[in-house]
Amino acid sequence: MAVGTVATRGRAARRRWSQTALGSWVTTADHKRIGIMYIYTGIFFFFIGGIEAALIRLQLARPDGTVLSPEAYDQVFTMHGTTMIFLFVMPTMAGFGNYLVPLMIGARDMAFPRLNALGYWLLFAGGLFLYSSFLFGAAPNAGWFSYAPLTEATPTCLANQVGTLSAQAQAQLAANAAAAGGAGCFGAGANMDFWIIGINLLGVASLVGALNFVVTILRMRAPGMTINRMPLFAWMTMITSFLLIFALPSLTVASVLLLFDRHLGTHFYQAGAGGDPLLWQHLFWSFGHPEVYVLILPAFGMVSEILPVFAGKPIFGYTFVAWSGVAIGFLSFTVWAHHMFAVGLPTIAQAFFASTTTMIAIPTAVKIFNWVATLYGGRLRFTTAMLFATGFIAMFLIGGLNGAALGVVPFDYQITDTYFVVSHIHYVLFGGAAMAIFGGVFYWFPKMSGRLLDETLGKVQFWLMLVGMNLAFFPMHILGLLGMPRRQYTYPPNLGWDGLNLTSSIGVAVLVVAFLVFLFNYAKTMLTAPVNAPGDPWDGFTLEWATTSPPPAHNFDTIPVVRGRRPMWDQKHPELADWRTAVH
């Protein structure tokens, strides 16, 4: 690019704000910088969500805990879930996607760089908005899925809260509430308004990003990179983006209807006035279940990149790994009511959702087998990234198995809404998504920063995380079976729950230490490690390793021409190149 010209003009003119260190980040439309900002934001909110997790586990470490008031606990557990899903996993995955997809497919940037920046800044605004609720003592408090009518209010009762109603209006309000029965004011206060508006800001951010990914992946691949030669991470990002495009509208509709109920006096979810609380659940989970795969599919993609490189052989069954992702994508829109087996659906409808849930387990199992087969017969180099990717397989396997158990409807009647479900989601999202993210951080950190993270500290962090997460989340299976419902701010002694809860809290303490080890590693690397990482430090396969670390603004001096699924392998082993030995 015309670096010389810009520099000359810069010297002559006044130094513009967009050329200062901060300004250049704020105004950037470079996919790599935006990607890095996404990842920083995600890890920051992982830290915040982790503090919330620690508060929850402090409160529950002993029976009759008094660390948090019930009201505070409700806000903390709601924000923990909302943060980890919408502000940690989604932005971090979007960050890796932003950084890596253009590099992996041999493009110079995303299709719409400014839209890309808009997506990031909407996320930033949404996160800030959600967290500003704490300043007003009104953080969302109805759980991350915010079931109506606990979230309901009417314009009059909200006005009454602020104290703007006359005595006459108050009397009328009381009379109305008594007459309407279900049309109560259970979600009084601004808590849910913060949630609705915050979530919608984040939703638009995700939608913008998703559209950008789809166009980038479909239109901007390097010459020779057919869809079937695309890295699996790009595949999974594409599927994820389609899921977001089709699932998010459902959340938008659900939450806007709730906003209407609260502020315009409609009654979509108010049984007493002819609405139906179950409408919320159907709309929410129509978004919510595809969302679960939005969180985990990019993790599948990362692991499918890391495992082959450190095994020294290609991914086993590329086509099956890619297309099982597509199958999961389609099926994920048909399973939503398995979150609702206890709501009293007709048995035949429950049987339908049990069947689709069974079906979605099949492509997931296929993926796990392919990852194991990728390791089999390889030459395994256990770097930190590889440890995380391998740990991911085992932990996600547990999350998959206990998830399949939740699809066994009669058993689900017993354990839905208990700590068993909490255990399941954490094996999937912590053992799955978070393990993959840390694997990805160690793997791509040299590419992004030009520096290599400390491998010994990384391994300490991995083992602490593996032990910590099992201590924290395995006992929750048993707690659920022993009858402990989720979302209780406290529990009485003598029910056999004390020891398991304490163990779980100790596990979270170990996880906190693991995260501190990571922060120390990061700080140490950024402050002391030289910027000298080679372009291809891991003997990688895909195109991001074909350029320098970190890459120049334009990514590649010449756009590479691709002849197979592993362009870097082909380049390093011309006699064994995939296009000579394999057909695709």
Added chain:
Amino acid sequence: MRFRAKMRRWAGVALLALLASVVLSACEKSPSVLDPAGPIATSEANIFWFILGLSTLIFVVVTAVLLYSVFRFRARPDSPAPRQIHGNTKIEIAWTVAPSVILFIVLGITIGTMFALAQPADANTVRVRAVAHQWWWEFQYTAPNGQTVDVADELHMPVGTVVEISLFSDNVIHSMWVPELGGKTDVIPGHDNKMWLKADKAGRYRGECAEYCGTQHAHMDFVAVAEDSGTFQTWLTGQQAAVQKPANGTPDANALAVFQSAGCSGCHVINGISPANIRLIGPNLTHFGSRGLIAGGVLDNNPANLRQWILHAQQVKDGSDMPSFDGSVPTVNGGKALTSDQLDSLVNYLESLQ
């Protein structure tokens, strides 16, 4: 590497701690799904053991191959360059079909059990209406003579008989759950959900609200009392009796005067004493003394706890509709705390309502 050995030792300690906490927890009585006391819970527990066995088998096999690969194929200085295998369609088909077969067998069992559990096995049922409040459970029985019996925090049921429960809420969504007797069913405004339970042996089983329903979700418990048919009938008959108005000047009459003047009667009904059209906000107290739990299952029913509850309800259960009668709220009892004498007479009287 010494580091690795140390890590292994720590992992061992962690595993021991986990096992110890499981063993320790076995000494106390939990409302355990795996300790079934009725046909539904038994069938659900059986399906759990089956799934657990199957899952464990799958986990062990997959993890064994994973660990074998990890140790066998770990890179060593003399490791040969790995063969570049891209896949094998036959193997892919095999491991697509194998889990499909297993999963569809599980699905068959699932659907079979679901339909078996959907309808109660016999027609001779006791009907109960469960009303979920924020945050306590009300249970209404209709006696053979048509009279309604209204109880709080206690679900009485005869052993060996199907109890059909209609679930009603006029506030938020709750979920009724007695782990030892069977799975849960949500209580949703506008939906006439029903569930059935049956106890095979007499006992007191912990019941809970399982759906997050607001601040005091943690304190919305009840007890399912399964008793033999005779005891149940005696109980039901006893609960139908109205309270006799005490004679003027007796301690009971004084207690009732407090009940009226302090404002208790604005929310609570005592059959035979209260006017007929009171809007019931708190539990019906007609046979209060016969109950085992108070305050939405939070406290055992004894005079000391009742005193504590009346005086400091908001400390015991922050956010509940029951106000503290300790003078802290100007609109409650004119902002005056109940005197010790008033409390004593009220507690004695309520506990005497057997």
